[in-house]
Amino acid sequence: MPPPLTLYIHIPWCVQKCLYCDFNSYTKPNLIPETRFINALLQDLEQDLALATTSQILTSIFIGGGTPSLLSGDGIWRLLTGIQALLPYNNSTEITLEANPGTADSERFLAYKASGVNRLSLGIQSFDSKQLRTLGRIHSRTEIYQAYVHAKEAGLSNVNLDLMFGLPGQTPRSAVLDLVQAVELRPEHISWYQLTIEPNTPLYQKVGSLSLPGETIMLAIQRQGQYYLATQGFKQYEVSAYAYGTYRCFHNLNYWQFGDYIGIGPGAHGKFMDLDGNVRRIAKLSNPWDYLTRLENNLSVTKSQILSDQDIFVEFLFNALRLKEGFSLGLFEARTGLSKDYLVTKLLPAQSRGLVSLDGEQVQATSKGYQLLNQLLLILL
Structure with a gap:
């Protein structure tokens, strides 16, 4: 049986680039060339479909960025309608759109819902006004609440809130307070991840003047935050x-379980089995204007690489060990084509250090291994 197939769509423009952002995003022009861009996205998808083995129905579509909520409701409708004509999906397909609270309004959310979007991911990052300014976010605390209300009033019954921890000057108390305010809204999902300051970002230039939490405080933040979230269900x-409850993100689960995915848009990546049975890694041209020009001239925007068995082994473990429940040896064999005996042998050094467990057919990072995940991966790889 082929693995699940998902589609990622990258919208590269933002009102302004956040100070910590290392993603492939650009300050938007005065007028986003929406029609040209959607046409280019669909042409990009056609090019990938000429390479891929795609007998599956899409299990999820994720429209990320950048700031996808800069696109109009009509634009999202035309995009999803065009995808449906090329690569079928149905009413059970999870369709997520990322939105910035600073670009949200009720009319836009109603139009997204009518277009087929059934999951919204709001990038709030923090409820603390000072932290929002430090991060260079364009939205206010008030706009977070307004965006959430607009989403629910539009009938979007599956909402994720993105939050960061490890922010400058943050304590366990202030980090958990962010989570308390998020939980009070009763979203279906929370993504809570550590701020990473990359070298080529404006925030990195200020790193010497930032009072970032040390290792001990960071560990306390994680433990207290995880405990609080667990107590809240x-x-x-x-x-x-x-x-x-059951509101796990199917799209991200497919990444972590090494499923197939197509990526379209500037800088997007994909991984799927090609017509010759090879596992192929795909990367798209990053610059949005070059991307548009090449597709409008019927030129390729794709770089492609066939993955070796070692590449496949590394990528599978890098993703699957992030899952709290781990993975089965059967899933490893099905998704990689490699022998489970090879994996079992590679696990031995990590098992001896108490970092990973093998219980029957189930491989899982231990509590210690989950805290030292990077170290665990280095041992295995």
Whole structure:
């Protein structure tokens, strides 16, 4: 049976680039060329479909960025309608759109819902006004609440809130307070992840003047935050993902379980089995204007690499060990084509250090291994 197939769509523009952002995003022009861009995205998808083995129905679509909520409701409708004509999906397909509270309004959310979007991911990052300014976010605390209300009034019944921890000057108390305010809204999902300051970002230039939490405080933040979320019914199923009830993100689960995915848009990446049975890694041209120009001239925007068995082994473990429940040896064999005996042998050094367990057919990072995940991966790889 082929693995699940998902689609990632990258919208590269933002009102302004956040100070910590290392993603492939650009300050938007005065007028986003929405029609040209959507046409280019669909042409990009056609090019990938000429390479891929795609007998599956899409299990999820994720529209990320950048700031996808800069696109109009009509634009999202035309995009999803065009995708449906090329690569079928149905009413059970999870369709997520990322939105910035600073670009949200009720009319836009109603149009997204009417277009087929059934999951919204709001990038709030913090409820603390000072932290929002430090991060260079364009929205206010008030706009967070307004955006959430607009989403629910539009009928979007599956909402994720993105939050960061490890912010400058943050204490365990202030970090958990962010979570308390998020939980009070009763979202279906919370993504809670550590701020990473990359070298080529404006925030990195200020790193000497930032009072970042040390290792001891960071560990206390994580432990107290995880405990609080658990008491509120949010179950951690991945390093930074917490679901209320059954509201796990299918799209991200497919990444972590090494499923197939197509990526379209500037800088997007994909991984799927090609027509010759090879596992192929795809990367798209990053600059949005070059991307548009090449597609409008019927030129390729794709770089492609066939993965070796070692590449496949590394990528599978890098993703699957992020899952709290781990993975089965059967899933490893099905998704990689490699022998489970090879994996079992590679696990021995990490098992001897108490970092990973093998219980029957189930491989899982131990509590210690989950806290030292990077170290665990280095031992295995």
